[in-house]
Amino acid sequence: MRAQATPGAAAGPADAAAPRGVNQGVPPVTYGQGERPPRGDYGRARSDYTCEQVGAYSATEHDIYRRLFARQLQQLPGLACDEFIAAVHQLGAPDRIPRLDAITERLRPATGWELVAVPGLIPEEAFFALLAARRFPVTDWIRTPQEFDYVVEPDIFHDLFGHVPLLFNPVFADYMQAYGRGGLKASRLDACELLARLYWTTVEFGLIATPAGLRAYGAGLLSSAAELPYSVRSDQPRRLAFDLARMMRSRYRIDSFQAGYFVIDSFDQLFAATAPDFAPLYDQVRATIARSGEIEPGVVLPGEREFRA
Ligand SMILES: [Fe+2]
Numbered sequence: 585m586r587a588q589a590t591p592g593a594a595a596g597p598a599d600a601a602a603p604r605g606v607n608q609g610v611p612p613v614t615y616g617q618g619e620r621p622p623r624g625d626y627g628r629a630r631s632d633y634t635c636e637q638v639g640a641y642s643a644t645e646h647d648i649y650r651r652l653f654a655r656q657l658q659q660l661p662g663l664a665c666d667e668f669i670a671a672v673h674q675l676g677a678p679d680r681i682p683r684l685d686a687i688t689e690r691l692r693p694a695t696g697w698e699l700v701a702v703p704g705l706i707p708e709e710a711f712f713a714l715l716a717a718r719r720f721p722v723t724d725w726i727r728t729p730q731e732f733d734y735v736v737e738p739d740i741f742h743d744l745f746g747h748v749p750l751l752f753n754p755v756f757a758d759y760m761q762a763y764g765r766g767g768l769k770a771s772r773l774d775a776c777e778l779l780a781r782l783y784w785t786t787v788e789f790g791l792i793a794t795p796a797g798l799r800a801y802g803a804g805l806l807s808s809a810a811e812l813p814y815s816v817r818s819d820q821p822r823r824l825a826f827d828l829a830r831m832m833r834s835r836y837r838i839d840s841f842q843a844g845y846f847v848i849d850s851f852d853q854l855f856a857a858t859a860p861d862f863a864p865l866y867d868q869v870r871a872t873i874a875r876s877g878e879i880e881p882g883v884v885l886p887g888e889r890e891f892r893a
Pocket of ligand 1: 742747804
């Protein structure tokens, strides 16, 4: 899953007069996306954009899920972080699309999170509000057989397989809630684009340095058959140490493999670094961008330390 411009981040309902983050029965407007509106029937969503999970999936849909799951599962060793591998079984039987409520029954006692269905991409404020309440939105439709290798928007396979196992990790679970709270603040500070870069480079495409080598923890990597091995093993992309200001200054691609990744030492580092108020950081990053510009994908500046594959 690469083409979600800013995950969960959209500019708000089409009716500009309506309060942002309140479903008006129409698709949200997304940043940097193509001509067609986001897929999904927004007429069936509640005001907070959550909906009832689709009642019954077809045999074809279950089969797509089963094949995607099997393909990703077999390549996790050596590529995915241990915390992810330890929790992936929490998704339940891999042969059919699970019920979100059944996963929530295991997730809530573990970290206090629950899963909620949504019809597709949702506006950023609605997204942040759900995360801040420890409710993770999961798109409830699955890609078509023709989209087996590549689907433009996140579907239920990406959202479940990519994101949900790490919600069973207490530190990462707290980070996700902190991100939601930070997002609500960023909305008021007009800093959502900067914060979206943090989400992109950690939650979607993050790498972690372990004693055994680099491993992936980002959902966009873990749910992608091709980019997962590329991100960890290829000598093509550049890999830099986690640095909040650097990440917020960096542009990223939404239509191809990432040209660069950022590497954390631990989930504790991620949580600790994002605990302080970001308002001064936003000011600092804006000043740097005004002075020296944004940084293009895959560019390494003089003096920056790189991680090797
Ligand atoms: Fe995602």
